[in-house]
Amino acid sequence: DPAVIYDLGGKFDKSFNEAAYNGAEAWKAETGGSFLDLELQNDAQREQALRRFAGQGANPIVMAGFSWTAALTAVASEFPDTNFVVIDTVVEAPNVQSIIFDEHTGSYLVGVLAALKSETGTVGFVGGMDVPLIHKFYCGYAQGAKAANPDVKLIENYTGTTPAAWNDPVTAGELAKAGVDAGADVIFAAAGGSGLGVLQAMKDAGKFSIGVDSNQNYLQPGSVLTSMVKRVDVAVKNALTEAADDATFKPGLTVLGLAQDGVGYSVDDNNKALLTPEMIAAAEDYKAKIIAGEITVHDYTTDSTCPL
Amino acid sequence: MDLAAILSILDATIRLSTPLLLACLAGLYSERAGLFDIGLEGKMLAAAFAAGAVAAITGSAWIGLAAGMAVSLSTALLQGVAAITLKGNQLIAGVAINMLAAGMTTFLGQTWFSQGGRTPPLGEGGRFVPITLPFANELAGIPIIGPIYYELISGHYILVYIAFLMVAVTAYVLYRTRFGLRLRAVGESPKAVDTAGISVVKLRYQAVIITGLLCGIAGAYFSIAQGSGFGNNMTAGKGYIALAALIFAKWKPVPAMFTCLLFGFLDALQIRLQGARLGGVEIPVQAIQALPYVLTVILLAGFIGKAVGPKAGGVAYTKER
Amino acid sequence: MSARRPIPRWADVALLPAINLLLALIVSGLVVLFVGENPFHAIQVIIYGAFGYGEGVGYTLYYATNFIFTGLAVAVAAHAGLFNIGGDGQAYVAGLGAVVVALALDQTHWLLAMPLAVIAAGAVGGFWAFVPGWLQAKRGSHVVITTIMFNFIAAALMVYMVNRVLKPASTMAPESATIAVGGRVPQLREFMGFFGYSPVNLSIVIAIAALIGVYILVWHTKFGYAMRVLGQNPTASRYAGISNSRMIMITMTISGALAGMVAINEVMGVQNRLVLDFVAGAGFVGIAVALMGRNHPIGIALAAVLFGALYQGGQELQFVIPGITREMIVVIQALVILFTGAMEGLFRPSLERAFMLFSPEQKAAAVAASTTKTES
């Protein structure tokens, strides 16, 4: 059986771990197969879990999270016949497929939509913790908003500094309210479980929010402007299918961007009414240009800076 | 800063201090009775879960609140049995309660709702809605007073008003009633209480019950008022902050209110200062996030001085082997 | 009321805790049953996972290493009458000391890097506790509040340090650069294959040394004596010519330095880099460990191993019985704390009565007492 190992946030973090789980479940539903999975409690369990599953003959082993580099690097060579798939970080080994997403480009598009939707000219961002990946979201979002409206004012907030930051909807909601009081009428939440507080607060204030990772439009219909989807679920589902067989396994780096529909913005019945055709047209235009390479969106994690 | 900004921050102060205040008052009863309570966090969390779960199922915020209070009460009684009847270590009892609540809430939440421990988002009725006080709309137009009344005083959840009302109630109970007299006495000198023919054990259980009920309201506030539904560990350490506030306030109700307002204010300030610049340089967000804690330490060291708690705090009362 | 007498010492230190642990396991078993799994199997798995094979033992000991440090930190402060809730923050910031030294010296040899890192981590962790100690001694600020606050301040500081200072610009993960072999603490598995791949490392030797050191410090030095006088009776310590303020500051520093050793185990022994939140709540577990170990090194060692076993056994449980989630393991740990710590007195009266029955002279007395009682 294949195995999926989630990161410390846990299987149901309303973020990429949950997306990974959903992907695996989708795979299960489609193929009728079964998979093993595990939630970590601390960093020391990473290698333990990998060895454990690999030793049991699980193949492939899929893991989500940027903290897997060291553990996977150590273990991959011990199990040359096992296929590993890691999401959000890069490990170079012949039996490892590294999948990373262009979160910055997806965020760029929702930034465009946010700036176009905003009547106040102020848009906000609530991140869980000030870590590089979240900065990557913010930096893309800010670039997109600026592109659509060079005068846009951006408010950048983070929930906290402890692991509770990812599960603190109350503080996140307060950040959103403060943002509203400071003039923001669209806020992008990239804060895991905390983001729910932003969605709720914006709904209560009669303003708009932007969801993250999975399509969160349904959570507060009519208030969630769109979601910056990052198809970890699709990646996991594909990995479970492809990596099971050495013939279809694709070791090396896989980058999922706009072109691959790995990232993007979501439109469905819940938010259709919120997006004007002009907005969609503008977003599609930017999307095409990014894919074509006419616009380069800066990726914060390449040099830890954001050109704004 | 204009009036709107000031009102915005004060409004947030009230919202943020409410759960602290309820938990702080809750702790006050136990600690005044001579029971250290570091289990405020756990009781709030358990209550937040119960309130969120029951409100989601019944669609009634009031039933949710009752469930939150009931669960917090039973948690408090468990802690009470350990600390009072079995004379166990009060700190361990608190630690155990905190861990138990952290594990149980997510575990049961996942078992029942399969949303990773979260309870389903609450619809209309499942959640308390802000109440508009009489004449708020009519008076809103009056300069200064109007906005203050409309924004700051009116428009909060009923639990907010309950919290502030509890300050007066607590002060009254503590200083003006027989129960309050005995409560204060048992925390200072259980022996004096015992020889005066009053049951120390009964008195301490009464205190624990009140603590449980108030923590229940505090917890419910998180999940069915301020938030919409329960999220894992959503109390995020507020129980510890409430404990700190209680010590800061020297175990007195009115100072407790001001301390909680201060802590709430610092948090509201932190939220609004994120992204601020000092001399053209952006202050690291972490520095701003740490600000409430740093300021608390400074205020404590600079102005509050020694806090001496109830003398008999922390020790079980044994009259005989 | 029936006459009782204190139970024998062996029963107090061994039998009673064993009964309590059993009860905790029974209640945990009910939780396991609740999700439809076999509780006996679950217990078997926990025990096997923690002690049944080399790698499991290694993991148990690796966790225990952390808990020994944080447990000792709480205990040392407790002997002086101080409640240090700040072990988590102290251990966390100590990571800075450890990682800076380790990165600077990782081209040399661990024999050089490790002692210096111990000093650096101890100094940083100690400093993080010294400040609350100083505030308590000089300003009367309650050390419980200040250490709670310092935990939060530490978290903010570390997010900044890791992301903005220590993180190499090109990496994605919020962590410092990786420490090369010269800056790592050797793994026990390098000498003893028994431990499999487990991360137990030479830090455990520091932990054992710390246990012995604390024992000597508390009970066999003049300083420890003074510390205990202060903890028992601050007025008597003034009477005895002990400077209470100096004692508080020094004790807190020692306490923080002990907590700081967690950084050696984690940063140099396991992760080989500084990651966010590497302490993972070990500071709080330390409170339970110290309380259950009655602030005595032997008790702390045992309690630390118990908690290590619960962590590792719990992980094993997750592997073997997929229906058991990590939250259930937290529940089981909480139940163990509840029954063996807070409710340890549950069976004391019955045990006392039981022992009465085994003591003939007491039995006679009890019978006599109960008969006269009924007459009156």
Add this chain to the structure above:
Amino acid sequence: MSEDHMNPQRPETAAASAPANGWAIELEKINKRFGAVHANKDIDLSVARGTIHGIVGENGAGKSTLMSILYGFYTADSGTIRVNGQVQAITDSSHALSLGIGMVHQHFMLVDNFSVLENIVLGAEDSGFLKPSLDRARKELERLEHEYDLEVDPDAIIEDISVGQQQRVEILKALYRGAETLILDEPTGVLTPKEADDLFRVLRTLREQGKTVILITHKLREIMAITDNVSVMRQGQMVATVKTSETSPEQLAELMVGRRVLLRVEKGEAKPGKTLLEVQNLVVKDDMGITRVKDVSLSVRAGEIVGIAGVSGNGQTELLEAVSGMRDQKSGNVILNGNALSLKGDDGAARARAAGLAHVPEDRQRMGLVTNFSEWENAILGYQNSPDYGQGPFLDISAAKKRAAEHVKLFDVRPANINLKTSLFSGGNQQKIVLAREMERDPDVLVIGQPTRGVDIGAIEFIHNEIIKMRDEGKAILLVSVELDEIRSLADRIIVMFDGVIVGEADPATATEGELGLMMAGIHHNEAAKS
């Protein structure tokens, strides 16, 4: 109580036949064990209504235990209690209170940060709301105060008032609850003679009103002065009950201790040498910042005992603390052996000790001992850094234990178990532990506060002899005691303190108790001499 239960060895007693007013309290065959300790063995005691009944006995004889049983604080293992002839199973204190039994405990059962009034109504409130109770109590208090001439400020906070006043509060508490039988456990241990006289006046008034009083005391003078009957306990047993008028202090002392006790201090002439302790213009504040010692100067020479008399709370405590380095002086100097005591840091007591001072504190449990420590650990308290107890940073436990064993032997501490927790020793033996530690260091200056507070007569005799022995070895001794008898029999010079100042000096050989009493009330020496 039936005749056949009588102990045959017991001297025939006043309790034999029923008194005119009947028995208020009858205890029969009371037994109580604490683990291995048999604190009360088959105790019989009958107390006649409308009398004052004294109970004496050595430390640890079981007096407090017996009274705690009567008050429902402990439950007897076996035995019968009759109150007004009715058998009662007294299960708790509220039950005892409802039977009209009130108790003033040896260690007061007051809430320190409550007002007098709050302490009085605690547990006897009329209703859920405090105000009516307090108002009624205030009126009732006025009446009681008037009736018994017991004056206290109802709004004063307990920790701010003197122990004498605290005791009045305890008595008022019992009376407020309608006590018909009042138990007083060592009520005069902390009182000045004047306060004790006031107390006795109150007790006599109570007796006149038909109330019954049980009085535990170590002071035979008080027994003789006020009681009608007296019972003697020894090692958990009741050894005798006699009419006070038919006994003598010597006989009681012998019954208590089982041997003859010398009730006087025998000492020779003092031969004062050079000045070892000098206090110059000392001003000291207490923790609340109130000036307690106001410009005090005195000196103590080698080979003399200077006694400081005074009502407690007049600055003696702070004076002692300043002299022994525990409390900083605001101004003025303390000169030990010619060197001024430095004020740096909060470890002044260590510097005072290094300069040759030893200190027996007034409050042994709060200061002089760590009650949770074993005897041997307490035997080094204050001297823990001495090289005698280990080189460098290490503590030489065997050296400390050896020293402790010596102390136990020299001072006849009982039980002679150096590993026992000090909280389990009786007050007298705790006091011996402190004295042994401080005296055996061979200090130049010995500062002693209340050396025999709560200590039985056998131990008092011993302690007094040790103090005289120290003096004769040429030590300078500063003695603070509220016991005028003690000061007069031990001191070579008496200094009287009132309100933080020295109001006069007296020669113990010539000064009368009346003169001293006036000075202690703040009337200066010359005025006192005139009146």
